[in-house]
Amino acid sequence: MSATAQINTLLEEQVILVDISDRQIGIAEKLQAHRDGSLHRAFSIFVLNSQGQLLLQRRAKHKYHSGGLWTNTCCSHPRPNEMTLDAAHRRLQEEMGFDCELQELFSFVYRANLDHELTEYEFDHVLLGYCDREPVLNPEEAEDWKWIDLKTLQTNIRESPQFYTYWLRDCCDRFITELG
């Protein structure tokens, strides 16, 4: 997809604006919400295999922000009138080419100034799933993937944070704690 086509897609896509308790207060165009730094609803999916390794996604270079960085299995935003879990299954299929059962583990709010003068300010629902299948990447979204031990991930994030997305760095320790 060309840069212009991608910008048009972003303008068509809408996100749910929320208050600090995740109550809906409006809707906004996806790109505009990230330009304005408006708090909106999002989800971050973490898929583990039967060895307890996490499936990482490397974001495509041309993503609107955080391109080329390693992150959790899949991230996105529910559309207006779409349940977060429904959106999560939709995006897991669109980005990674598979689907699995998902359940919410916890949620957190974070705010980060990112590249291209965009800001992520999200009420982020962390969703957990288990799967041993290999993903089939959508090149519009992801350019690489790998399974990683959680201990190795923690060490890598500490030693080379520049290769990881802001939100994964922010919630990785909590994810491991909540996993128990």
Ligand SMILES: C=C(C)CCOP(=O)(O)OP(=O)(O)O
């Ligand atoms: C949900 C988080 C933590 C960030 C947004 O994810 P993306 O930037 O991948 O959103 P989409 O383009 O997939 O909607």
Ligand SMILES: [Mg+2]
């Ligand atoms: Mg995404």
Ligand SMILES: [Mn+2]
């Ligand atoms: Mn967002």
